[in-house]
Amino acid sequence: MDERLVxxxxxxxxxxxxxxxxxxxxxxxxxxxxxxxxxxxSAAPPPEGNAPxxxxxxxxxxxxxxxxxxxxxxxxxxxQFDAVLADLGFTSEGVTDVMxxxxxxxxxxxxxxxxxxxxxxxxxxxxxQGVPADLRSSWEGIINRIDRPAGFALHFDEGSPxxxxxxxxxxxxxxxxxxxxxxxxxxxxxxRSLSNALLHWGAATGARRAYLQVVxxxxxxxxxxxxxxxxxxxxxxYRRAPVS
Numbered sequence: 270m271d272e273r274l275v276x277x278x279x280x281x282x283x284x285x286x287x288x289x290x291x292x293x294x295x296x297x298x299x300x301x302x303x304x305x306x307x308x309x310x311s312a313a314p315p316p317e318g319n320a321p322x323x324x325x326x327x328x329x330x331x332x333x334x335x336x337x338x339x340x341x342x343x344x345x346x347x348x349q350f351d352a353v354l355a356d357l358g359f360t361s362e363g364v365t366d367v368m369x370x371x372x373x374x375x376x377x378x379x380x381x382x383x384x385x386x387x388x389x390x391x392x393x394x395x396x397x398q399g400v401p402a403d404l405r406s407s408w409e410g411i412i413n414r415i416d417r418p419a420g421f422a423l424h425f426d427e428g429s430p431x432x433x434x435x436x437x438x439x440x441x442x443x444x445x446x447x448x449x450x451x452x453x454x455x456x457x458x459x460x461r462s463l464s465n466a467l468l469h470w471g472a473a474t475g476a477r478r479a480y481l482q483v484v485x486x487x488x489x490x491x492x493x494x495x496x497x498x499x500x501x502x503x504x505x506x507y508r509r510a511p512v513s
Contacts, residue, residue: 270345275503278367278442278480279344282308285437285444287414289407294331295324301335303407305400307363307507311340314347321353329510339510345503359508364485368499372443372472372479380466382420382436386412390421393430397449420470422463432459436467443471445481448490460493468497 288300288309296318302309312328314321321328329339341359343351355361383390391409394400400408417437424432432450436443445467450459468479481499483490 281439281442305404305407311342313342314350316346341508344505354508358511362507364506365482366485366504367502369480369502370498372468380422382422382470386421390423393433434463438476441477443476443479
């Protein structure tokens with residue numbers, strides 16, 4: 270495992286997907302964003318140490334005050350916490366593979382990419398993802414907090430948006446997020462077109478490497494990304510505290 274790469278990608282992803290609030294508590298970074306997104310509503314342990322120690326109670330209370338469950342994000346940099354949390358009854362969920370690739374400027378590729386999220390892009394993503402009504406403000410808050418150069422891609426079919434994606438640049442990286450295609454329009458190459466366009470946008474704006482995150486058991490998506498040159502870099506997952 271390349272610890273430097275993991276640290277770079279993790280830092281870029283947190284800057285791209287900013288939480289509504291975060292605090293440091295005894296070396297732990299606590300994130301909260303109203304409930305949408307595990308990353309945006311989870312605790313990141315410090316790289317050093319092997320046990321939560323006395324901080325765990327205070328961390329749990331911090332999340333309870335926000336009506337959130339305590340969820341801890343485990344990456345290879347803090348994997349020593351995994352067994353400890355498992356022994357405390359924390360259950361595993363959200364296993365995700367991070368994939369990376371080198372990119373070069375090849376042009377935008379015919380897909381329109383905007384620098385800000387339009388109302389059509391927002392509504393399309395909420396529909397394509399099935400964002401629950403009570404979490405839409407939380408999701409929209411994450412999108413509206415993006416303060417890095419970003420590209421918002423939207424594909425229309427007969428006047429209706431059927432696919433959407435997002436890229437956020439953080440030199441030398443560009444991250445791909447929210448690549449979603451309507452179920453009736455899958456297997457038509459739209460995911461590939463969007464991903465390619467966003468990669469080209471990233472390269473054209475200065476990025477030289479790309480990363481993305483894909484659910485571990487989503488083999489069709491992983492096959493698509495492998496065909497675009499992405500290779501596995503590392504894996505992360507979450508540990509959710511037992512109900513007290």
